Amino acid sequence: MSVVALPRRTVAALRVVRAAMLCWTIAACGGGGIDSAGGITTPPAIQVGTVTVSLPSTPLEVGATTSASAEVRSTAGAVLGGRTITWSSSAQGVATVSDAGVITGVGVGTATISATSEGKTGTATVTVIQPPVASVVVSIPQTSRGTIKKCGNERQTVAPSRVSQSPPGESRHRKGATARVEDRHPRGHVKPDVADPRSVHS
Known part of the structure; x- marks a missing residue:
């Protein structure tokens, strides 16, 4: 060859x-x-241009958690993956954020959540509120419904707010009706009425 x-x-x-x-x-x-x-x-490394942080739009309740996400783009607008992101919170007493972007509500208020990658930082605001009231229990103390007194064969009902007793034979007129209080002896005999000029009319 x-x-x-x-x-x-x-x-x-x-x-x-x-x-x-x-x-x-x-x-x-x-x-x-x-x-x-x-x-x-070796080609130069593509630099980070912007970092955008996204959070749920609904408020976060105290004790609850939610996840934040960060999008890293180049100066040309291309999405960059595999970049290191550092998370931080402006108010630890309101909300904390983990290295993975998990936010936990601590107290009522607002906090700024920041994500930083290669010198570029993006932020978003989270609002923390108290959990809504699940139920309300009202306790009402038991009130007296009146007592029944027995004297011999006589029975009287006494209201808790006012007590009214009339001597034997006395009449009380209310709203066109007449109520009489009779004095009965233990054997059941009714004592004759005695005219009393002190009859009350109302």
């Missing part, structure tokens, strides 16, 4: 074409290039 030797100009031209194709491939993959010695240079 014979080997054909190429002219030097042809070899040089092929090297230029190869280098150009290599530069184009590297540029398409994110930068870098070939230095003066023919070596491949």
